[in-house]
Amino acid sequence: MTWLLAITAGVLFAAGLYMILRRSLVKILVGLALLSYAVNLLLFNSAPLLPARPPLLPPGNGAPPEVYADPLPQALILTAIVISFGVTAFAVVLMRQVYGTLGTDDLNEMRCTDVPCEEVEIASEEEQMEEPL
Amino acid sequence: MKRARSILLATAARYLMPLMLIFSVFLLLRGHNEIGGGFVGGLVAASALMLYGIALSPAALRNLLPLEPRLLVGLGLLAALTSALLPVLAGRPFLTGLWLKTPLPVIGKVGTPLLFDMGVYFVVIGVVLWILLSLAEEEAQ
Amino acid sequence: MLTRQLTWLIVTLAGGVLFAAPAALLRRRAERLAAPLLALLPLAAFVQLLAALPAVRAGETAQVRFDWAPALGLSLTFTLDGLGLVMGLLISGIGALVILYGGAYLHGHPALGRFYTLLLLFMTAMLGIALSGNALLLFIFWELTSITSFLLIGFEHERAGARAAAWQALLVTGGGGLALLAGFALLAVISGSFEMTVWAAQAAEIAVHPLAPAAFWLILAGAATKSAQFPFHFWLPNAMEAPTPVSAYLHSATMVKAGVFLLARLFPVLGGLPLWTPALTTLGLLTLLGAAFLALGQTDLKRLLAYTTVSALGMLVFLLGLGTPPALKAATLFLVTHALYKGALFLTAGSVDHGTGTRELPRLGGIGRAMPFTAAAGGLAALSMAGLPPLVGFLAKELVYETTLTTVAPLLLSALTLLANAATVVVAVWIGWQAFWGRPGDRSLHPHEGTPGLWGPPLLLALLGLALGLFPSLSGGWLIAPMTAAILGHSVNVKLALWHGLTPMLGLSALTLLLGIGLAALRRTLQPRLAAFWRALAPFGPANLYHRFVHGLLSLASWQTGLLQSGYLRIYVLVIVLTTVSLAGLTIILNDVPLTLSPWQPPRFYDFVLVGVILTAALLVTRSRSRVATIALLGSIGFSIAVLFLLYSAPDLAMVQFAIETLTVILFVLVLYKLPKFSRLSSAPTRLADFFFALTGGLLMTLLMLLVSRHTSDASVAAYYAANSLAQANGRNIVNVILVDFRGLDTLGEMTVLAIAAIGVFSLIRLGGKAGRKQRAVTKGERAK
Structure with a gap:
């Protein structure tokens, strides 16, 4: 199963990357979701996969069972899932707002929100000083 | 935008919602020993409430809630922080678990981690409802 | 006893920081009272320092120490010795006067409050430098002075010239500050401490350590940039963009002396290095002579003074470089002397500017009648600058000649010093005589005397110069002796006198004066020619080099920003992922990571089902053009993963995943119709390229997972939990x-x-x-x- 899971995560990762490279706004959202699935699987696969051995202590004196799944990756993934919901919600709303404000879903057309589209003259102040020796 | 509401769903939600809320509290309280916990409990509770909100109307859900979702978030953070600071008052390091000697019936042992988990529970409910309810209310306008 | 005074001084420092911000408010509430009230703070420091003087003179030192971050070697160690004390007296004394002067000079200026704030902060930082016993603490104060200097030079930030000059000063002194920190770090590596007393105690070991020369050069770079030594001198004349009180205080009397002060402070540590004398004397002489003759080409009073300041700083570095007891005595005396007369002259220049509206020397002349007090202050200070008895400048000059005459090359060094000193005399005559009593240059000027706040402080400073000169034994015994003793590490006897008899020094002094006065008379021919000469040379000067460097740096920055910050998200993602993939690949190859993957175990039937669903959905979702279908496909991936969690012993995860998937669907449904449709925007070749790129990323991920799951067999954390x-x-x-x-x-x-x-x-x-x-x-x- 480790192999299968690794391949699955790899495909999810590749699909996520592919989607995040698209120019359409909504596809990036899909890419984000795919990437978070991939990362969760990556974490999950970092410990041996055991069927039907949940990390619960049996009743009694609390001695751990012989074999149990590693609880640490599970704790990590649990919070990651919940956080990714927050992130997705934020991204969704942000993109909806961007789409509403700019009226386009093509990322290439949003370039000017990030970099100055006209050439800006820099270092003009340096020239305003006389040059003594 | 008006949407046609399903009477079936509305009726089901009316009855399902309290059951799911009780289940979520159950998940929260036994989470320390069995499957469950604040995160799961909070998510189940939030799903229940949102189901109600969608089946009836966001306004109906808003009327039902005793507190604003953002106050729930604050309350949850406050609970978690209190559980973290209580041991400091007792002269122990930040976030040390303090436990009552005698276990309560049904719940079992009670200590600051349970308060912390309740904080998680309320933060999760608050965050999910705050996000989804704001969106739903905007949608309803 | 002394410790108590030091503690009070530290409290005063804290007060400076605390009152800095309210100072601006005070100005708004009580315009008239603000300056006198604020001057009380430096005055308090001044009085405390004076009170400490007898004990320090007797050879006592004090140290107060608070541990701040001991692990980093950072403790707030304050020391009080002769060097720091006299420096502190200058800082606090001149500081009080400058605050009073500034209140009058900038009267009615809308940003006067900011001026007070910055000046107080600067003063605190500067006093901090004088009192620091820990190198890191000193560095913090050092940088604080650079920052406040930057803000004060750019005080009139509406003017592009002021902004550019402020930038220049910050870049040069800030760059030097970095070098200084590196030098301190090296010394700490050698000695294991940042405490300067520890360094001094280990001076012998430090001197022979192979890292010592590197530390020396780095610290020298810091000191040379701060104290405007060649070739970093150019920022100081440009810093004259600052309001005149700032120029007087920061850029002549105190801050630019910080470099010299640091060299004096570290003389016990680094003075034993064979490099010390050749490096410092060469640097000092170059600066001393170069700046002296650069000054003669200037027409602006403040720039004129600025270049003579650079020259004087060169003199100080030269004397410290010689390092002999007479040289150190001369250095300390000259430091005090220079601070007094140059501070006074700068303030005078400001008053002249205030009273006539110009600082151009050729336009000035004969204004002394209208501005008698200013003329008196300027004249007295100029006399000290020229080195005439009975002013303290005379004493200093005598000591300097006494030093140069006892060096290995007495003739050469005395001649060079004499040349520079003659140039100083020229400037003194121009400013002290020409401007006030010479032939009027521009008759359209209407000079008028300012308020007492404008002539009082410079007059007081000039009179102090006279007093120190009139009582040489007092200034020698109470100021110069403790200061020199602190540098040398043992007590010294300083005997100053106005009359030594007919000595060679007296002859040199007379010669200097004659030469200077002769040259000064030739102003109308000398000044334009020198100015033209320096202008012709300017393209090869360090200032131009600096400009080209900064311009090149900015071009490089804009080029690489344009390269990296393209504004296309896909480029950012490509860069990030390609970097990750290649770094990870390189690590695997370079470190010879054995490619032993997880052993293959035959999966079970439902594994195939689940994975099949996930893979199909993942592939379909990249092709989907329907919003509803996309949400459904993402949901099916999520639910399959939840089942997978359930099957592989993670029931909590499964529940959370189920709940989140449900909520995500609700989220999408709520906003679905407000999101744009899935349009296909990229061209087919781009899509193909992205496909292979994504495939590489996915492959790396798979490979890493197989490697990782093979190698993490350490379950101790899990076992502990x-x-x-x-x-x-x-x-x-x-x-x-x-x-x-x-x-x-x-x-x-x-x-x-x-x-x-x-x-x-x-x-x-x-x-x-x-x-x-x-x-x-x-x-x-x-x-x-």
């Missing part, structure tokens, strides 16, 4: 115990992040609502038209 879950945390669900107990702090952080995400969503919606309403209103208005 399992063993202690019930015993320490009363819980049987280990995952939940980790979340709420073992790693509770992490969870607290996660909750905060969630809350922030919710606040973000909420604000976005609110913002959108407002913007949307405004948009709708606009459209409505347009329709109405």
Whole structure:
């Protein structure tokens, strides 16, 4: 199963990357979701996969069972899932707002929100000083 | 935008919602020993409430809630922080678990981690409802 | 006893920081009272220092130390010795006068409050330098003076020239500051401490350490930039963009002396290096002579003074470089002398500017009748600058000649010093005589005397110069002796006198004066020619080099920003992922990571089903053009993963995943129709390229997972949690115990992040609502038209 899971995560990762490279706004959202699935699987696969051995202590004196799944990756993934919901919600709303404000879903057309589209003259102040020796 | 509401769903939600809320509290309280916990409990509770909100109307859900979702978030953070600071008052390091000697019936042992988990529970409910309810209310306008 | 005074001084320092911001308010509330009230703070420091003088003179030192970050070697160590004390007297004394002067000079200026704030901060930082015993602490104060200097040079930030000059000063002194920190770090590596007393105690070991020359050069770079030594001198004349009180205080009397002070402070540590004397004397002489003749080409009073300041700083570095007891005595005396007369002259120049509206020397002349007090102050200070008896400048000059005459090359060094000193005399005559009593240059000027605040402080400074000269034994015994003793590390006898008899020094002094006065008379021919000469040379000068360097740096920055910050998200992602892939690949190859992958175990039937669903959905979702289908496909991936969690012993995860998937669907449904459609925008070749690129990323991920799951067999963390879950945390669900107990702090952080995400969503919606309403209103208005 480790192999299968690794391949699955790899495909999810590749699909996520592919989607995040698209120019359409909504596809990036899909890419984000795919990437978070991939990362969760990556974490999950970092410990041996055991069927039907949940990390619960049996009743009694609390001695751990012989074999149990590693609880640490599970704790990590649990919070990651919940956080990714927050992130997705934020991204969704942000993109909806961007789409509403700019009226386009093509990322290439949003370039000017990030970099100055006209050439800006820099270092003009340096020239305003006389040059003594 | 008006949407046609399903009477079936509305009726089901009316009855399902309290059951799911009780289940979520159950998940929260036994989470320390069995499957469950604040995160799961909070998510189940939030799903229940949102189901109600969608089946009836966001306004109906808003009327039902005793507190604003953002106050729930604050309350949850406050609970978690209190559980973290209580041991400091007792002269122990930040976030040390303090436990009552005698276990309560049904719940079992009670200590600051349970308060912390309740904080998680309320933060999760608050965050999910705050996000989804704001969106739903905007949608309803 | 001394310790108590030092403690009070530290309290005063804290007061300087505390009162800096309210100072601006005070100005608004009580314009007239602000300057006198604020001057009380430096005055308090001055009085405390004076009170400490007898004990320090007797050879006592004090140290107060608070541990701040001991692990970093950072403790707040304050020391009080002769060197720091006299420096502190200058800083606090001149500081009080400059605050009074500044109140009058900038009277009615809208930003006078900011001026007070910055000046107080600067003064505190500068006093901090004088009193620091720990190199890191000194460095912090050092940088603070650079920053306040930057803000004060750019005080009139509406002017591009002021901004550019401020930038230049900050870049040069800031760059030097970095070098200084590196030098301190090296010394700490050698000695194991940042305490300067420790360094001094280990001076012998430090001197022979192979790292010592590097430390020396780095520290020298710091000192040379701060004290405007060649070739870093150019920032100081440009810093004259600052208001005149600032030039007087920071850029002549105190801050530019910080470099010299540091060299004096570290003389016990680095003075034994064979490099010390050749490096410092060469640097000092170059600066001394170069700046002296650069000065003669200037017509602006402040620039004129600025170049002579550079020259004087060169003299100080030269004398410190010689390092002999007479040289050190001369250095300390000259330092005090220079601070007094140059501070006074700068303030005078400001008053002249204030009273006539110009600082151009050729336009000035004969204004002394209208501005008698200013003329008196300027004249007295100029006499000291020229080195005439009975002023303190004379004493200093005598000592300098006494020093140069006892060096290995007495003739050469005395001649060079004499040349530079003659140039100083020229400037003194021009300013002290020409401007006030010479032939009027521009008759359209209407000079008038300012308020007492404008002539009082410079007059006081000039009179102090006279007093120190009239009582040589007092100034020698009480100021110069303790200061020199602190540098040398043992007590010295300083005997100053106005009359030594007919000595060679007296002859040199007379010669200097004659030469200087002769040259000064030739102003109308000398000045333009020198100016033209220096202008012709300017393209090869360090200032031009600096400009080209900065310009090149900015071009490089804009080029690489344009390269990296293209504004296309896909480029950013490509860069990030390609870097990750190649770094990970390189690590695997370079470190010879054995490519032993996880052993293949035959999967079970339902594994295939689940993975099949996930893979199909993942592939379909990249092709999907329907919003509903996309949500359904993402949901099926999520639910399959949840089942997978359930099958592989993670029931908690499964439940959370189920719940989140449900909520995500609700989320998407709520906003679905407000999102754009899935349009296909990229061209086919781009899509193909992205496909292969994504494939590489995915492959790396798979490879890493197979490697990782092979190599992490260490289950001790899990074992620890399992063993202690019930015993320490009363819980049987280990995952939940980790979340709420073992790693509770992490969870607290996660909750905060969630809350922030919710606040973000909420604000976005609110913002959108407002913007949307405004948009709708606009459209409505347009329709109405």
